[in-house]
Amino acid sequence: MKKVIVTGAGGYVGIPLCQALLSKDYQVIALDRYFFGTDKLTSISSHPNLTVVREDIRYCDTAIFKDAYAVFDLAGLSNDATAEIDPALTVSINYKGSERFAREAKKGGVQRYIYASSASVYGAGAKGSLRETDSLSPQTEYAKSKVAIETVLHELADDNFSPVMMRNATIFGLAPRMRFDLAINIMTLRAWKERVIYIMGGGEQWRPFVHVNDVVRAFMLMLESPKDLIHDQIFNVGSSELNYQIKQLAQFVIDVIPNVVIHTIPDDPDKRTYNVNFEKIQSVLDYRTTIQIHEGIVEIKQALEKGLLNGDDPTCYTLQWYNSLITWHNRIKELSYNDTIL
Numbered sequence: 001m002k003k004v005i006v007t008g009a010g011g012y013v014g015i016p017l018c019q020a021l022l023s024k025d026y027q028v029i030a031l032d033r034y035f036f037g038t039d040k041l042t043s044i045s046s047h048p049n050l051t052v053v054r055e056d057i058r059y060c061d062t063a064i065f066k067d068a069y070a071v072f073d074l075a076g077l078s079n080d081a082t083a084e085i086d087p088a089l090t091v092s093i094n095y096k097g098s099e100r101f102a103r104e105a106k107k108g109g110v111q112r113y114i115y116a117s118s119a120s121v122y123g124a125g126a127k128g129s130l131r132e133t134d135s136l137s138p139q140t141e142y143a144k145s146k147v148a149i150e151t152v153l154h155e156l157a158d159d160n161f162s163p164v165m166m167r168n169a170t171i172f173g174l175a176p177r178m179r180f181d182l183a184i185n186i187m188t189l190r191a192w193k194e195r196v197i198y199i200m201g202g203g204e205q206w207r208p209f210v211h212v213n214d215v216v217r218a219f220m221l222m223l224e225s226p227k228d229l230i231h232d233q234i235f236n237v238g239s240s241e242l243n244y245q246i247k248q249l250a251q252f253v254i255d256v257i258p259n260v261v262i263h264t265i266p267d268d269p270d271k272r273t274y275n276v277n278f279e280k281i282q283s284v285l286d287y288r289t290t291i292q293i294h295e296g297i298v299e300i301k302q303a304l305e306k307g308l309l310n311g312d313d314p315t316c317y318t319l320q321w322y323n324s325l326i327t328w329h330n331r332i333k334e335l336s337y338n339d340t341i342l
Helices: 014-023 087-107 141-156 183-194 210-225 246-256 279-285 293-305 318-335
Strands: 004-009 027-032 049-053 067-075 114-117 163-167 170-172 196-199 205-213 235-239 243-245 259-263
Touching: 004 014, 004 243, 014 027, 067 087, 067 210, 087 114, 087 141, 114 210, 141 163, 163 210, 170 183, 170 210, 183 196, 183 205, 183 293, 196 246, 196 318, 205 210, 205 246, 205 293, 210 235, 235 243, 235 279, 246 259, 246 293
Parallel strands: 004 027, 004 067, 027 049, 067 114, 114 163, 163 235, 170 205, 196 259
Antiparallel strands: 205 243
């Protein structure tokens, strides 16, 4: 039984990835700070092959790498907006933390290192159908941190340490730690709950999209493919057929949830626009996405209707949740006396 480590294991992609790994009899070390709660792990928490580790990639004991075959690095501030809370914090976690973890993993004998990068590294794409070899134009601290770690992993690659970098498209769909700060997901929620859709940044910007379950399938493929196919490689993860302008997403939503008012917000136009090519992962690894955008919208709508998903859960909004944690932390420090409140 191979031992694998998943950082960011309590997140949007991390939990379904852990589920997939356990279903294939891997021994899983699920490492996270668990800011969004360990209750999201209910479906797998009692699995005998799962070890939950509440730790930080910046400081954790390197003994964790003993006998580990692979690492999935999903840790960090998880989107552009969240990474702007404090640029220094983003450098500390997303760059220095991930760099430390990768270097220590190599020292600890880890053979395969699978890094969750992002298509946002293309930033203001100068042309359409961007390939892995095209120039990058990261527009945010989040995207810059992804580029930096890709560079580190290229430097670390050798005969005994095989990194592979996954530039994931913008993710959508239902997951145990739901996110309503992603374009398709939030449009679906607002259409269902408020009968309104807001198209931010003018809606002209391009994005590629991919369902969370298809991202998990890609992660598993990177783990189980022959070394010579993935060693020190970058793969765009998604489908060329799922490149859309943000304004086009509204039509997908109203096809599922009719009688919705659409508001286009032209202020603060989004400079990030990228239309991405996914031929490499298809040709090299025979990977194809399986879930269309309308299917993701339908599953979210049905979960909301059945009460299986709570759109008011504050942990579904990453930036707001982190800001709340910071506010609570500051209040507790101010009010505490002898390390207690009362």
